Amino acid sequence: MISAEDETKIEFRGLILHLMNNWLKSILILSILACVLSFGTLGWLAVKTTNVADGSAAKPLPAWESTLSAKKPGQINLEASLDQATALALRTVDELAARLRQLSATPGVKAGELVLTFKSEEALKAFRDQAASLGFKVLHDDPRLLTSRVKYSDADAMARALRQNADDLDNIGLNYLAWVPGLPDTSQVDAANAGGDVPFGNSGLDAIGATGDRKNWGTGTKVAVLDTGVTDHPSLEDSRVTHIDLVKDGLAPNGHGTAMASLIAGDASQDGGVAPASEILDIRVADTRGESNTALVAEGIMQAVDQGAKLINISLGTTGDSDVLRRAVEYALEKGVIVVAAAGNEQQTSLAYPAGYEGVISVAAVDANGNQAYFSNSGENLTLAAPGVGIVSAYSDNRMVVSSGTSQATAITSGVISTLLGWGYPARGMAQTLTTGAQSTGAPKNQVGAGIVQLVRP
Incomplete structure (x- = not known):
């Protein structure tokens, strides 16, 4: 038989073990929380750093033009166009630059060209004045239409320019080919x-x-x-x-x-x-x-x-x-x-x-x-x-x-x-x-x- 004294010792040891287990769990939980908070903070900082760098924060891209599919080879393919939902999903300059390269290689468009529509004549002029520093060339613009035809060789530079001027842009358009119509077979x-x-x-x-x-x-x-x-x-x-x-x-x-x-x-x-x-x-x-x-x-x-x-x-x-x-x-x-x-x-x-x-x-x-x-x-x-x-x-x-x-x-x-x-x-x-x-x-x-x-x- 276990004496009263021994029973008291067992209960005491159990209490000590219970407290130790709870303490270890508490430490483990606190450690996990600390890690989560640390990673969350790093992630937030990374996002903020990216947004500041590429200007995507609070600057959704304006509408992109839609196109018609066509039977004639070399004409525009609907799948090559960039709709508004896709444009909004391009959150980084790298993604936007990649999309510009893809669109530029599409049959039926002038490679390395965009036609931009601005919200005001002042915005159009400011953009034209930035051309050399932003890495592209203005081929023609018209204040009456608030449009600018630009040519670029560096998709990354063009993507940065679009991001920086997103608030002033009303439309981003491809420069589609037009042609004297021939006759089909x-x-x-x-x-x-x-x-x-x-x-x-x-x-x-x-x-x-x-x-x-x-x-x-x-x-x-x-x-x-x-x-x-x-x-x-x-x-x-x-x-x-x-x-x-x-x-x-x-x-x-x-x-x-x-x-x-x-x-x-x-x-x-x-x-x-x-x-x-x-x-x-x-x-x-x-x-x-x-x-x-x-x-x-x-x-x-x-x-x-x-x-x-x-x-x-x-x-x-x-x-x-x-x-x-x-x-x-x-x-x-x-x-x-x-x-x-x-x-x-x-x-x-x-x-x-x-x-x-x-x-x-x-x-x-x-x-x-x-x-x-x-x-x-x-x-x-x-x-x-x-x-x-x-x-x-x-x-x-x-x-x-x-x-x-x-x-x-x-x-x-x-x-x-x-x-x-x-x-x-x-x-x-x-x-x-x-x-x-x-x-x-x-x-x-x-x-x-x-x-x-x-x-x-x-």
């Missing part, structure tokens, strides 16, 4: 397209009611042709043509711009333009390959407005929805300048830009039977159509050629508008005048709009 005709391919074999003047003596049509109207440049040609020798070259590559223009000018203002006896008395403002925005970009097209629009053009013909386009291009179009429309643009030749169910912007007179192509051309884009905002298959026009080297496209349809429509302006029709109501007078084909509006453009005589 005829073996890949889109089922959604009417498939018209019967050539006019002439300039299409009869089909739009442009008959009789046209020599004074377009009097008093200056038409800006934003294209590959206009060269000398016999059909334009009596026309007033002013040249502005924004490409400045030292190369000779290709014939596309000359063709567009001849369909507007050419005076060839048999296959001349609609309005030979029009003054042509040739603004070269596309190179010999027919390639341009949205920033340069926007600059061309602003030049056209500044030079007093009443009408701007844009027989080229892009699938990228560009903030600077949209702003330039809106500026022109606000100034009362009419913008006419090609729907595009990609067999798409959406219009190329700027044709797809509200307020722009967008033009599709029809063949000699009045059917939507097999290549012509469709779209809910399509205004109307014009002859665009087998059209005779001028070209470089004093040639006459037969070609097809929504480019030709657009130039013919611009000739009609120039004529109507010369006859006293108001610019503000021109879209309504055209759609009211268009010849219906019975086709859906998304294919040919209101129908085939017609000259509505006063």
Whole structure:
């Protein structure tokens, strides 16, 4: 049997062990808490240090432009765009720089370029003044649009500049490629397209009611042709043509711009333009390959407005929805300048830009039977159509050629508008005048709009 004294000793030892165990647990718990607090403090300091270094704290990136996917190789891919959610997730300069490198390598954009939109003219000027120190070059900016086209070779430097100026930026945009639309492979005709391919074999003047003596049509109207440049040609020798070259590559223009000018203002006896008395403002925005970009097209629009053009013909386009291009179009429309643009030749169910912007007179192509051309884009905002298959026009080297496209349809429509302006029709109501007078084909509006453009005589 255990004596009372021994029982007391056992209870005492148990108490001592219990206290020791609790004390060890307490020490262990306190140690763990101390470690957690230490790591938390280090983590907080690291985050604060990073935020101070790259400026990401309280400076979310502004919106990035979205893009349209397209079937044509080399055009923009939707997955390559950077949406707002992704932009906000780029919390460090390194992440942003990596994304810039990825976007710069995307087909369909000008590598190493951005188009930035600012919240104020003061912010735009301050950014321009910082360019050299921040490691990039300003190629062009416009205080009226609050935009700046910048070129960079160091993605890390560009990322730091974007972070430092995040509070002043309203939009970060890629500089999308734009191009004179070519024709798709005829073996890949889109089922959604009417498939018209019967050539006019002439300039299409009869089909739009442009008959009789046209020599004074377009009097008093200056038409800006934003294209590959206009060269000398016999059909334009009596026309007033002013040249502005924004490409400045030292190369000779290709014939596309000359063709567009001849369909507007050419005076060839048999296959001349609609309005030979029009003054042509040739603004070269596309190179010999027919390639341009949205920033340069926007600059061309602003030049056209500044030079007093009443009408701007844009027989080229892009699938990228560009903030600077949209702003330039809106500026022109606000100034009362009419913008006419090609729907595009990609067999798409959406219009190329700027044709797809509200307020722009967008033009599709029809063949000699009045059917939507097999290549012509469709779209809910399509205004109307014009002859665009087998059209005779001028070209470089004093040639006459037969070609097809929504480019030709657009130039013919611009000739009609120039004529109507010369006859006293108001610019503000021109879209309504055209759609009211268009010849219906019975086709859906998304294919040919209101129908085939017609000259509505006063």
